[in-house]
Amino acid sequence: MKMIKIAVRVVNLIGLLLLVLIFAMPFAWMLSTSLKTLPETMIFPPNWIPKHFEWSNFAKAWVSGPxxxxxxxxxxxxxxxLVLQMLTIIPAAYAFARYRFKGSGFLFGMVMITLMIPAQLIFLPVYLQLSVWKLLNTHLALILPFASSAFGIFLLRQSxxxxxxxxxxxxxxxxxKEWQIILRIMVPLAKPVLAxxxxxxxxxxxxxxxxxxxxxxxxxARTLPLGIAKIRQEAxxxxxxxxxxxxxxxxTPILIAFFFAQRQIIRAFVYTGVK
Structure with missing residues (x-):
């Protein structure tokens, strides 16, 4: 019996290591390539560890645009x-979770249906409306269409x-008051889920x-992914x-954000699982 338990633990450990490798390898390859010279990126089979660390690649990327x-x-x-989503999903989730009113089930179902609609399907009417409001090429054009989140409402409602x-x-x-209950009781208890x-x-x-x-x-108003896309061709x-x-x-900002939020994420999954 003891040997079976040890074998199960070894298999679980091997499975976890394989998962770590699967998810970590693309990131490791990106980091390795970012420190190589251009000829080294063309070598096959590729080298994981660069012969010479080219830190100047980061400077070249930085000066390639603003x-x-x-x-x-x-x-x-x-x-x-994120600010607008918090202002909308918290009261909406509280209403759906703690109140029973006529049409609440239908309204929540309509919120869930929006999860099935891809952004590529609705971008044209949204684009035309923002054009009428003269908001194209502004930060508001990138913020307002995402002022709420059906996924956030669902996740917070369950909490x-x-x-x-x-x-x-x-x-x-x-x-x-109801707003005091939300801010002083509900939000602190749902802090891991919110994080x-x-x-x-x-x-x-x-x-x-x-x-x-x-x-x-x-x-x-263009963002960093579009700036990265400009570093495609040179000569x-x-x-x-x-x-x-x-x-x-x-x-890098994503990794920093995950580093500070990882404890809350673990608490959120543990809390949900225990309940």
């Missing part, structure tokens, strides 16, 4: 979307439903390429080392 401007645009758009009704009744007996959603939202919109490409035509040769250096600049 990278600081792209980064500020990406931060503005991602933060603006709010797990809060005991007795706790809310006790707060109401103490003359607490998880915030990270997912930040990653999705920080990496978004399609929407900024459609809604902008100049550098005024007719694909500069993969410089391109990968640009991608490393792109993913």
């Amino acid at each position: 990278f600081l401007h792209y980064i500020m645009n990406s931060l503005t758009v991602s933060a603006g979307i 709010f439903k797990q809060v005991q009704e007795e706790l809310l009744e006790a707060a109401r007996l103490d003359s607490a 998880t959603f915030a990270l997912f939202s930040f990653i999705a919109h920080w990496n978004d390429y399609f929407w900024p490409l459609v809604m902008t035509t100049d550098e005024t 007719g040769i694909a500069n993969w080392n410089v391109l990968m250096a640009g991608n490393m600049i792109l993913v």
